[in-house]
Amino acid sequence: MLPRYYFTLIFLLLTVGLAAQSNWQSAVITTSDGEQLVGKIDDRRWGFRIRQLRFRPAGSQEVQRLFIPDLKSFTVANRQYVVQDLTVNSSPRATRELVKPERKSVEQSPKAIMLLLEGPVSLYSYVDEQSNTHFFAQKRGGEITYLEFGRYLLDQEYSKTYYTEPDVFRDQLIDLLRDCPKLELEISRVKYRQEPLIKLFERYYACSNERATYELPRTEGGWSFGIDAGVVRSTPDYGEIAPGAIFFSGLSSTDPAAGAHLTYRFSGLSGDVAVRLGVWYESFEVTKSVPLTEDSSPNIRSSQEYFFNERSIHFQLGPEAILVRSRFPVVLETAAHYHRILDYRESRFNQRIENGMITSTGLAYDFANTNAFSLSFGAGVIIGPGRITLRASATRRVYDTFVLNLYRVGIIGSYEF
DSSP, X not given: OHHHHHHHHHHHHHHHHHHTOOOEEEEEEEETTSOEEEEEEEOOOOOSOOOEEEEEETTOOOXXXXXXXXXXXXXXXXXXXXXXXXXXXXXXXXXXXXXXXXXXXXXXXXXXXXXXXXXXXXXXEEEOTTXXXXXXXXXXXXXEEEEOOOOEEEEEETTEEEEEOOSHHHHHHHHHTXXXXXGHHHHHHOOSSHHHHHHHHHHHHHHTTOOOSEEOOOOOOEEEEEEXXXXXXXXXXXXXXXXXXXXXXXXXXXXXXXEEEEEEEOOGGGTTEEEEEEEEEEEEEEEEEEEEOXXXXXXXXXXXXXXXXXXXXXXXXXXXXXXXXSSSOEEEEEEEEEEEXXXXXXEEEEEEEETTEEEEEEEEEEOOSOEEEEEEEEEEEEETTEEEEEEEEEEEEEOSSOEXXXXXXXXXXXEXX
């Protein structure tokens, strides 16, 4: 058993090591002094506030750290960023953390904002430390304007929270796009999100028969293949058991497992969503022995014995989504599992040893090639082409004489090719 654990541990370590590799992409940087630097940036597709860049000048392997306040702009992997000292509404947006309008807070600092669309009026985005997205607009040749958005507490009654979202950013858009009056109704309904705002600006360009001179490169979708391995803790629990059967509690087993998967990631603005199809093999064994005291003779030993073994292949299908974009993005996954059970054996019995003679009485089950369904949920961290995921699943099986609830919790390492 130990070599299998060592193999799993080595695989996880290799996965983390490979996943931690850098992602160097061609880049051009303009410093605040006007100096232009050409080379490569360790591209992390930042979905959070960028504080510094890891930069490697062309023709050199030396890695430099460039801090955002010292930069004017930079381009990496065809994405464009502008650095300016900007103010944003830093009031919380999470429902449970909302504040009254009079407690509104703002934050000012040099920020690297990402260009989404460039045209008569350009659109930028920025994500703060709380994962709140902020948008900015800039008329051609003009100053960058913060499209202010806020969510404020009105009242709390029992378990309900009442809040308001003032139309400040919509009023700003009506002013910025006023030379296209037919958009006023759409502006009054537009959501403070990237996709609706991009579509609004594109329709504004069409008003004057113009097109965007720059568009944020779309995330390319498509299929990828990956391998998985990890350690899974399995816990059987019983809702109903046959009359007279011996009841056991505190059962569990920790065993390695492995599999492979295909992932289809959607393109464009839906690039953080994917569908995952996987095959997963598990083999685990649960044993437990409970000694019994025999008062009649010291030469008699008796115990209650439990044995559970299962080998199964799981076919998995379900969505996953990147929830928090950071250097190590956070991903949430869920899947439906169809289990093809290759072998299932269970026994629970009394064992009595007297003068070297063994006597066993109890129940044994042997159900081969049966099937089951389950649901799993997981959350993980993506590190380059790899990830570490904590995954949990539950299965309920109803047999003629008992009900088996099987719970699994695992730590899974994956690597995408």
